[in-house]
Amino acid sequence: MAKRGMLIVLSGPSGVGKGTVRKEIFSQPGNNFHYSVSMTTRDMRPGEVDGKDYYFVSKEEFEQQIKDDQMLEYAKYVDNYYGTPLKYVNQMLDSGKDVFLEIEVKGAMQVRKKAPDGLFIFLTPPDLMELRQRIINRGTDDIETINKRMEKAVDEIEMMQNYDYAVVNDVVEEAAEKIKTIIRAERWRVKRFLPDYKKQLGDFK
Amino acid sequence: MAKRGMLIVLSGPSGVGKGTVRKEIFSQPGNNFHYSVSMTTRDMRPGEVDGKDYYFVSKEEFEQQIKDDQMLEYAKYVDNYYGTPLKYVNQMLDSGKDVFLEIEVKGAMQVRKKAPDGLFIFLTPPDLMELRQRIINRGTDDIETINKRMEKAVDEIEMMQNYDYAVVNDVVEEAAEKIKTIIRAERWRVKRFLPDYKKQLGDFK
DSSP states (O other): OOOOOOEEEEEOSTTSOHHHHHHHHHHSTTOOEEEOOOEEOSOOOTTOOBTTTBEEOOHHHHHHHHHTTOEEEEEEETTEEEEEEHHHHHHHHHTTOEEEEEOOHHHHHHHHHHOTTSEEEEEEOHHHHHHHHHHHTTTSSOHHHHHHHHHHHHHHHHHHTTSSEEEEOSSHHHHHHHHHHHHHHHTTBHHHHHHHHHHHHHHHO | OOOOOOEEEEEOSTTSOHHHHHHHHHHSSOOOEEEOOOEEOSOOOTTOOBTTTBEEOOHHHHHHHHHTTOEEEEEEETTEEEEEEHHHHHHHHHTTOEEEEEOOHHHHHHHHHHOTTSEEEEEEOHHHHHHHHHHHTTTSSOHHHHHHHHHHHHHHHHHHTTSSEEEEOSSHHHHHHHHHHHHHHHTTBHHHHHHHHHHHHHHHO
16 A cells, blocks of 8 residues: 655645746646646636646536535635545545645635645745844834734644644745655654554554 | 744663764754753763763762753663753753753653753664565565564563654664754744744734
């Protein structure tokens, strides 16, 4: 029996640049994880390819998948569904391949419930970390500016605490590199490989 | 207030090559963590330097440190004490520096109790992972050889499950590189930086 693959989830506030970082990661050679293509009911845009950018399906088909509990996560934005079909993800994981999802924060929380052993990475806007610096060097900003940033920071922290790691998207190449470092390190995490290893020893006994 | 540093503990079965891997890590440039020198009551050997290889102290001094609860961990081997003085470690951590300990398995478990937020890395002998391969390719070894290895494997697994990560010491340079990757990735772990970050936001409010 092959070792089950790792489910890698990249998420973060909208506009943080998840797609750009994901493309950067996949543009580099030597990745042995698979990108899970999302499913949507929205119209295909010029240049998009079915099965590559999205699986484009009808509203009825999508709702049937939900009904059959075949979606790992999904959400509705402006009358259209977006989500991750479970079937492809499970096929890949079962064959020992790692699967990479790049999804919205709400979707990531659905995945966390269904797959608690996934690796959850939060992409943070640079100003959250800048805020830290600004607070340290008090007095350079007016209080209203800092207060607005504080509110945003509190929201982002709320989201972040449900993740294993957080990476600042300051320079895209650096964020991509950090995410790859995290994925590499996680392979040596005892809780990830020990259950499989014990099972193999047990099978032998 | 400076962010508290990270306590990094490298351990593993005796003879696995912890010292060699630690020296390899520290021989490379760009490390910003500090090696914690152990304290011992054994005699200084030719070439050893007090305060570099060990802090060499008398039995009475060591026992006073134990009495005063000033040892992070210690053990007695063949009439001599070996251990990690708490004072230096805490000074470094409080000033925001990361501290690297390379210690025996029993000592690591004492540290785990006192500093549960430390980063615990287990160095594994290559044959533990080879065994896995041997079990997969059954029939190439006689049953007695495999059984002996199985017993050893079970012992090592018992130890390993108390650690966060396990790295095989196959090629020293590769093991060192993996450990550095793990330490790098851990810096982006939400549970490591979020408490400090929240505290800073709170201080500002």
